[in-house]
Amino acid sequence: MKALIAVLALSTTAFLYAAEVDHFSQPELDTLTDSRNALNAEVAQRIDRALVRANRNEPHLKPRKVQRVPVRSRCNVDRLYDSFRVLLARPLVGQVESYAEQSPDIERLSTLFQDSVYHEFTWPHSPSLVLSERVASVVRVGDDYVGTDKFGHFFTEGYSYFEETEQMHGSLKNALLFGEWTESVYFGAETTGVYSFADLVANFQGLRFWNRILSEHPDPLTESPLAPYVLCENERWVIGDAFDWLDYVDPAWNESVNCSMLRTEALLGKVMTSRPECRAEALPWERYGALAPMLFNQKGLSVLPAYLQPEAILALRHPELMTEPRIRLFKDIRERLERWRIRRDVRREARSRKTEKP
Structure with missing residues (x-):
């Protein structure tokens, strides 16, 4: 059990800055100003800066250690993506x-953790959610609320999807399973208690x-x-097509439409005390076609099913490694961790009652 707690602690420390969003406690969303133009401009200027960097022919740029920076940089694809x-x-x-x-150019609605659906x-x-108390704000992009x-999922996890598909040379299924794995473990269910389908949609759109x-x-x-965003002309990278968030954002990014699942019945019960309403009828099924079942929550606010548990996803990602004994082992580890969590809560409540006695 000590090993399990250590794993949980490491995951929590690494992703302490991860946030959940609460679309249910925002009654005045329709008053928000559209931030599409400001967000488009922010991405555009960052793309411009990325091209300046990619077009340099300097061998000593002091990049991050994880990057590969070749000496010859003109129209070098690796350096462009870096x-x-x-x-x-x-x-x-x-x-x-x-x-x-944070920008003063963006109008947003924010919810404190203690006022959110996660407050219990x-x-x-x-x-990671309780210790950081980070509840993401909501902004308007076109007619959608995000x-x-x-935006972090779109760019960062979107790139992970791109790598999981071997930059689109491989199977899209690999990327989708990777996203389900991260939501079931360190980006979602095991660290925040929330498995976000809207996160999966943002990840997939980032792959695009x-x-x-x-x-x-x-x-x-x-x-x-x-049309590509970047072209190679005269041995230099130049802007091609313009970026626009409307090409990507849709109602499936909204967690009151594409609702999340909770790790346990107890966590679901805590959320439901706020009486959230899931508007799944607004999901854009036609747009996503055959991909929709992996990206949309068809059951509304509910408990995470067995097929989305870590061991089940891992068995699909690595069927050659996940034998039946290993699957049972992973399930046993997860269930033992849950029992430990329950015992911790019981002790905490007992101490609280003892403190309250006159």
């Missing part, structure tokens, strides 16, 4: 996410963005070629 990552895909809290959360969560069950955390930088492969949603 430059985009530096300017748009910061880990944990992305640059555009921070901009949307305790740290053993939702460590949590600022989704990274693919469209050079548009060397058909768009994974429309299955058609799209």
